[in-house]
Amino acid sequence: MLTVLISSLVLTFHNVTVRVLFSEHLLLGLFLVGGYVKPDLPNSFLLMFLRMLLVVPLMASLAFKLYPSALQELRELFSRQRWDVMCQAFGCGILMFLYIASLYIAIGLIPTGIALTLFFTYPVFTALLAWRFFGDRPTLFRWLVMGIILLGGVLTVPPSSDAYSSNDITIGILASVGSGIIYAFYNVIAQKCLEKFHPIPFTWISFASTLLLSGVSLLFFSPPSSQLDWTPIWIGSIFSGLVSFIGHTLNNQGIRLIGATKASIIGSSSPALTALVAWATISETLNLIQSVGIGVVTLGIALLSGEGFWRKRRSL
Numbered sequence: 001m002l003t004v005l006i007s008s009l010v011l012t013f014h015n016v017t018v019r020v021l022f023s024e025h026l027l028l029g030l031f032l033v034g035g036y037v038k039p040d041l042p043n044s045f046l047l048m049f050l051r052m053l054l055v056v057p058l059m060a061s062l063a064f065k066l067y068p069s070a071l072q073e074l075r076e077l078f079s080r081q082r083w084d085v086m087c088q089a090f091g092c093g094i095l096m097f098l099y100i101a102s103l104y105i106a107i108g109l110i111p112t113g114i115a116l117t118l119f120f121t122y123p124v125f126t127a128l129l130a131w132r133f134f135g136d137r138p139t140l141f142r143w144l145v146m147g148i149i150l151l152g153g154v155l156t157v158p159p160s161s162d163a164y165s166s167n168d169i170t171i172g173i174l175a176s177v178g179s180g181i182i183y184a185f186y187n188v189i190a191q192k193c194l195e196k197f198h199p200i201p202f203t204w205i206s207f208a209s210t211l212l213l214s215g216v217s218l219l220f221f222s223p224p225s226s227q228l229d230w231t232p233i234w235i236g237s238i239f240s241g242l243v244s245f246i247g248h249t250l251n252n253q254g255i256r257l258i259g260a261t262k263a264s265i266i267g268s269s270s271p272a273l274t275a276l277v278a279w280a281t282i283s284e285t286l287n288l289i290q291s292v293g294i295g296v297v298t299l300g301i302a303l304l305s306g307e308g309f310w311r312k313r314r315s316l
Contacts, residue, residue, distance in 0.1 A: 007250035010243050012274040015112050016281055017240045021047060021233065022108030025282035034282075036229045036236070039108020042221040044101045045214045046228075047237060052211035054241030059204050062249060067200040074201050088193035089202055093209020095186040100210060102179035110172035111284050113275025114156045117297045118176035120271050121149050125184035133188055149300035155293025203248075272298045 020027070022043075024035035037043040064070050077086045106115040124146040131137050194202060271294050278284040 011247035012277040013243045019112045021236045042223040044104035045217040049214035050237035051241045058245045063200045070201040093206045096206045097210040097213040099179045099182040102175045106172045106175035109168040112278040115176045116274045117156045117271040119180045122180035122183045129188045145303045152293045152296030
């Protein structure tokens with residue numbers, strides 16, 4: 001449990017780093033940093049590419065040690081018998097690329113904690129998609145919890161102000177929720193794929209696909225190089241890549257130790273942790289209603305994630 005909690009905490013620093021790269025903030029109340037790139041699609045592709053440029057080889061070096069058969073499974077993936085699995089695995093890679101790009105735009109336009117809270121409404125969409133594709137009809141309890149999550153999401157919507165224009169807020173909200181919807185599709189397809197494919201090479205394919213697609217996207221939507229301050233961008237990208245690698249590694253280890261259900265309950269603390277870290281490091285504040293909204297979403301996610309676990313406990 002401690003491993004998963006540390007994982008969630010470490011990954012919040014990735015989100016805060018992306019926020020700093022997109023907009024200027026006072027770091028630790030001492031140094032004015034940030035605003036090195038505009039929060040738009042080309043720069044999202046750039047930051048994603050630089051991050052994955054570090055994460056993909058690091059994950060490969062660890063993945064093939066943890067699961068020696070990973071290379072063999074990757075070779076078999078291109079056989080005619082595994083065509084459906086290959087399409088699902090690479091389809092998930094495309095979806096990962098899309099949801100990260102959308103989330104980056106959201107983090108650049110609205111407060112980090114709010115962007116992550118709206119993204120974390122994805123369990124609602126995952127439950128609806130699981131009902132559609134797997135016949136897993138939501139119980140009355142799930143409907144109630146999904147309503148709680150959506151209500152919390154509404155409470156976090158920031159008002160228009162000098163810091164956040166109505167246009168930025170609208171795009172940020174749409175990007176956050178859209179990212180959550182795409183991630184829900186990712187989860188549903190991943191569930192189907194992982195019935196026949198090991199999670200370690202599957203995860204590596206998702207990250208490698210994101211690296212490839214972000215690189216190709218830069219060929220068509222490349223930000224002007226003359227307008228970029230490369231030193232802080234590289235520093236931020238390297239730090240972001242390292243904390244992403246550490247966070248995902250710890251999370252996978254935690255899942256191995258306590259199971260996916262318990263890990264997801266603990267992982268539901270991510271929106272609140274992100275808001276807390278953003279407040280402590282870059283003085284990003286929320287009003288009372290937004291703070292309540294983050295708490296409501298966090299509670300709803302924990303309840304939804306823990307439904308199966310508590311049902312199993314009652315049956316023992």
